[in-house]
Amino acid sequence: MPYGPHTAGDRERMLAALGIESVDALFADIPENLRASQLDLPGPEPELELAARLTGLAARNRTDLASFLGAGVYRHWSPPNVDQLLLRGEWYTAYTPYQPEISQGTLQSIYEYESLLAELVDLDVVSASHYDGAAATAEAGLMTCRATRRERILVSKAVHPHYRQTIAAYFGAGLEVDDIPLVVDGDAAGTTDLEALERLLGDEDRPVAGVIAGQPNFLGLLEPMAAIGRLAHAAGALFVSVIEPVSLAVLAPPGAYGADIAAGEGQPLGIPAQYGGPYLGILASTDALVRQIPGRLVGMTSDVKGRRAYVMTMRAREQDIRRDKAASNICTNQALLALAASIYLATIGPHGLRDVAAQGAARAARLETALAAVGAHRVHPGPYLNEFAVHVPDARAVHRRLIERGVLAGLVLGDILPDEPSLADTLLVCATEVTTDREIEQFAAALAAELSSHDVATHTELEVAR
Amino acid sequence: MTVVGEQLQPTLFERSRPGRGGDKIPHPPKDALDRIPAAARRVTPPALPELNEPEVVRHYTNLSQLNYAIDTGFYPLGSCTMKFNPKLNEWAARLPGFASLHPLAPDSVAQGTLQLLWELEGILAEVSGMKAVSLQPAAGAQGELCGILMIRAYHRSRGDTERDEVLVPDSSHGTNPATASMAGFKTITIPSAADGGVDVEAFEAALGPRTAAVMITNPSTLGLFEQRIGHLLEHVHAAGALAYMDGANLNAILGRFKPGEAGFDVMHFNVHKTFSTPHGGGGPGAGPVGVGETLLPFLPSPRVLRADDGTFRLEVVGERPTSIGRLRSFVGNTGVLVRAYAYLRAHGGTGLKQVSDDAVLAANYLRKRVGEAYDIPFDRACKHEFVASAAGIKKRTGVRTLDIAKRLIDHGYHPPTIYFPLTVEEGMLIEPTETESVETLDAFADALIAIAAECESDPELVKSAPHDAPVGRLDEATAARQPNLRWRPMAGAEMPCPD
Structure with missing residues (x-):
């Protein structure tokens, strides 16, 4: 038992106090026809092996990407x-x-x-x-x-x-x-x-x-x-x-x-x-x-x-x-x-919280400029704080290929809002105080590369079709 | 002004001094907010406290020391399963691969967590004898809501719209009737029989064409296994209703009873009880739900799916139109589920059965010991918890269960759950769990016995307890009549004054 304290002697002592020979007697009230089949599960795993299993599973997640994904959950510096x-x-x-x-x-x-x-x-x-x-x-x-x-x-x-x-x-x-x-x-x-x-x-x-x-x-x-x-x-x-x-x-x-x-x-x-x-x-x-x-x-x-x-x-x-x-x-x-x-909140304080919000707005403005420069323009004209949607042709495929280039390019809006035709081929992207210039440059460069190869691909398809 | 007692702390707001703290985040450019229209901007900044990090650390460290916790002592809070919270699980949940994964990250980058969740569903299905499990509900009560909404959807899918009643035993958790109401059903309360089980006659009389579901906690909140459960379930199904099992007391029956095998249609798990995830001072929990064949189509979305090539994915929007939809954002309280997975893997099948065997053995041993000085209304083999009563003591001395509970604090223990279930006079629901040593059980029993003696020799001592806690008994009446629910920075003088 990984966390149980009882020695065989302890169990004996408790059973003796109850005047029974086996703990089974305490389950006699479960009708025989309703008793459980054996638990078909692997055996106990020692802590060292379990730790390795958990480390291995965690490592199968990719959290090394430059992420611009928000949509209700945001990366922030937590002191x-x-x-x-x-x-x-x-x-x-x-x-x-x-x-x-x-x-x-x-x-x-x-x-x-x-x-x-x-x-x-x-x-x-x-x-x-x-x-x-x-x-x-x-x-x-x-x-x-x-x-x-x-x-x-x-x-x-x-x-x-x-x-x-x-x-x-x-x-x-x-x-x-x-x-x-x-x-x-x-x-x-x-x-x-x-x-x-x-x-x-x-x-x-x-x-x-x-x-x-x-x-x-x-x-x-x-x-x-x-x-x-x-x-x-x-x-x-x-x-x-x-x-x-x-x-x-x-x-x-x-x-x-x-x-x-x-x-x-x-x-x-x-x-x-x-x-x-x-x-x-x-x-x-x-x-x-x-x-x-x-x-x-x-x-x-x-x-x-x-x-x-x-x-x-x-x-x-x-x-x-x-x-x-x-x-x-x-x-x-x-x-x-x-x-x-x-x-x-107590640690970051009122001025710190304002800096977090304002820094996010500043980083997002920079992101908007960088993406626009490679042809991904905002979908909506109105003001935003630190998150916005951009047009990207063939957004789903581009989003998938950007992962191979180390970028998690926000959220494919068509996946989460399939009934909004105006949001087909758009990505929802965000920046916060932890978003770096380098990440923004990486995103813009990767997107530029994808969009130009996409143009090439579309062009080739047209040629073939002709 | 009330006095801040020696052991208590001033609030964060009283500690605040303008100009303290800061420098955690680089300052943004001056024009960062210029593009935000004036109408949308905040005019008055929030009056949050200004502190530096050492003060914050000391404040919360000192506050923490006013708490009783499993890590500081025995916490026999019945129906809450306050077992040890393994430290490996805290470590695991904080592995960056788990902790920093965004819930909308594409499946291809979330394979580790998806595999863990898929395996966990399988383990819970095996433990419960259910066909499938959804990990979505955020807590047991939300699992209950999920289960009852699925039952509602099931009846509707058959065109059966007349069923508007849910039967609930009088000893159930308050969440059961509250859930039934939330899902639009009327609660019919079934009395208990003299032996603590459901009154079969009353139960059968209440069952009918209007019964949508029956919610049963097994073992019951009296810590007793519902011996007539097979009979009850037959009648439920014969009446066209479905059976919900409240899994709050699962810690008693791992490897001994599988609700799905016995005929329950749906159940929830409280992973913060049975599978050791921390109670957190009130949460978070997680309330996975297991279902049999009947309710399979109605499980909440998204489910975790495994493809033939061994990869994992989440259901996409609209993939399973029979689903009741979702009860919260994203996939579930994954961080809690990682801890539960670690616990289940650490124990394996044999370990889980041992958990229940030891929990039940400890409860029965303690029942025997506590019975030396207290009434035990149902004095037969209990499961993982039992009810003791101070009704006799009260009659003789005027000391109530509440007083005894407060006196236990002076003896160094967290009191049991008191006055629950409501069906037992002056009741104490005591649940020791499997992680407490026999020495601890004996010391606790000795304390309760000593207090019973104090009730006879010095009842005032018990009635005025606790004497050694950071604060004495509280003025709850004023708190409710003139609620003070937030600090008012400009109106400190409005603090309630003692009479």
């Missing part, structure tokens, strides 16, 4: 103190602070997380964490339905496709979701269509509970959030903003443009990409919605001696108390990732 502090067993081997007297570390850290995020989003209430940005956004949608007692929400098509698919699954049981289309051309191309939104809100037989839009949106573009919020509110709906937390150092926060709820992915705050999670679902709301917000909340209070202390509070919203009347079924959340985000 090493973040992970080193997370590795303290007092943090990661504790559980939910059900016993506040011996959990003040976790409780204060969650209270501080709520406070830090409240500053970033400029809203008052921040839940202790949700699974990820997609689940938090779906929960935000459900909140709007509970709060307004309406059963239909509108979601911009420029919200991350995975978030929209998650909303669809969470809303599958009787609630309605309608897409808000995107502006097709002109200066606002690729952003939420305000006229269409107004029409969708105007259907009096199907009143809208909430409107969900993202800033920046999935295509990297800046949305007219204040205008979307005004339209939502005029129709009696709540407004949910899907945020990216680093951008909030420089972009107007949800509280400033009238959002009632903010939801988003906290991964950019010092959390590694690790192929999909664990991440950090951010969910925040105005004070008015505090009884509707799902997930744990920690508040400051005092102990019997009048000393400041922290405790989980407003528990009557939660599943272990309210059972089928609870605001959500969430139990285990992403506390350790909320801690990571807090340590990151």
Whole structure:
């Protein structure tokens, strides 16, 4: 047993105390016809061999590429103190602070997380964490339905496709979701269509509970959030903003443009990409919605001696108390990732966070120039922060061949949004503070080489056809 | 103002001094944000604290020392399986090849992780006797939602839209009824029988053409194996309903009982319980879901697929139209799953069976010892956990289970789960796990027995516990009535004052 303490003598002693000869006696209550077939698995693996197996698997992933892939998950510099502090067993081997007297570390850290995020989003209430940005956004949608007692929400098509698919699954049981289309051309191309939104809100037989839009949106573009919020509110709906937390150092926060709820992915705050999670679902709301917000909340209070202390509070919203009347079924959340985000924010500071956001914008501008110089121009004319889409002929094949040249050229938008014809043969690319000049040059040069050989190939095919 | 106790820490905000910290990131060019329109820009910067790295390190190190954790002591929190978290697993998840892999990286650059996930699905399928496994759900509760949504999709696919009820035993986790509600079902609560199992008569009476699913935790939250499970499952299926197994208590039955073989249609795994991934102060978890043949078409997307040439890939958008879709972004909590994989490989088939054998042996030994001073409402062979009750002590001395739990803190232990399941008066759900030595079990039992004696000799001592923790009992009423959920940098005076 790799981690078990019992010697044969220990087991004998326990069996003797129970007056039985074999542990099998303790499983006699499993009916014979239901007992398990033998576990058909390999035997135990000694740590040294297992370590080699894991190292080998990790090495089969290619993480040496110059990467311009973002699309909801971003590479950032995470100061090493973040992970080193997370590795303290007092943090990661504790559980939910059900016993506040011996959990003040976790409780204060969650209270501080709520406070830090409240500053970033400029809203008052921040839940202790949700699974990820997609689940938090779906929960935000459900909140709007509970709060307004309406059963239909509108979601911009420029919200991350995975978030929209998650909303669809969470809303599958009787609630309605309608897409808000995107502006097709002109200066606002690729952003939420305000006229269409107004029409969708105007259907009096199907009143809208909430409107969900993202800033920046999935295509990297800046949305007219204040205008979307005004339209939502005029129709009696709540407004949910899907945020990216680093951008909030420089972009107007949800509280400033009238959002009632903010939801988003906290991964950019010092959390590694690790192929999909664990991440950090951010969910925040105005004070008015505090009884509707799902997930744990920690508040400051005092102990019997009048000393400041922290405790989980407003528990009557939660599943272990309210059972089928609870605001959500969430139990285990992403506390350790909320801690990571807090340590990151405390370490990087307000000026550092602004530098991260602004540096990303500067690197992305450089990337735009470099790609345009080799013929890959932006798809949309509107302003962006650090991510944008570019036209690339035969994007899927070019993307594949660029990997052979050491470049991960962002995301093939046609793969993730196959129903948007305007995005066929486009790539979504991003830059952050860790993107280097050398990587940008490598991308531009590789793309130039691919595009010229592509021209040659197309030309040859034409010749052959003729 | 409340007083900051000696052992507590000022908040990050109180530690902040303008001008501290910085120099982690090169300064951007001055014109970096010129192309952002004024309307989209932030006017007032966020009032985040300004600290230097040594202060941050000390703050979080000192805070951590206010926590009780598995690494500091025995944590017999019933139904949470607080077993040792192997350090190899933390090391593995941080290997750069795993940690820095982007979730939308093309399959060709993610072969190592995809292989690991594919193998893990296979191991979990074998452990559970299920046909296939999805690793997508982010936690057990999301696995439950996934399972119930699949059951809903199954009934709809057959044109059966009348089924709007889910049966749940009264001893279940709160997540079961909350999940049923989230998926649009009505919860029907089934009472327990005198022996702790499901009341078969009430169960059969509730089953009918409106029953979509039955959610059963086995072993139950009383730590008892549901001996009539075969009979119950037959009736569920005869009624046209499907059976969901809450896998929270899987640590008791590895290699002894496979839910899929017994006839369950779907179950979730709590990898942070059974397979040792860290609880993280409340998360993250991961809640893979296993299904039998019936629900196979409805599994969430994307699944991990293996081609004939041995390469691995993710399903693409729209590849399997019967899928319930996705419950979160990307493929799943992969970093957690790497740790679970390492744990499963370290143990292998024989080791996993030994895990359950030792967990059950330890629980029964402790049950015997605790029974020297406490009521044991179901005093027969338990599985990985058992319920003790202080109902008798309360009657004699007025000391409640809550007080005993707080007094355990003074004796150096994390209390068990208390007042759960709700069906046991003054209950304590105690789960020792297989990674605690017999010396630890004895010392804990001795402490509980000593406290029982204190209840008789000095009840006030117990009622006012804890005495040796960083803080005493908290004013939870004020916390709920006048919630203070964030630090207000400009309004420190609004801090709650003690009466």
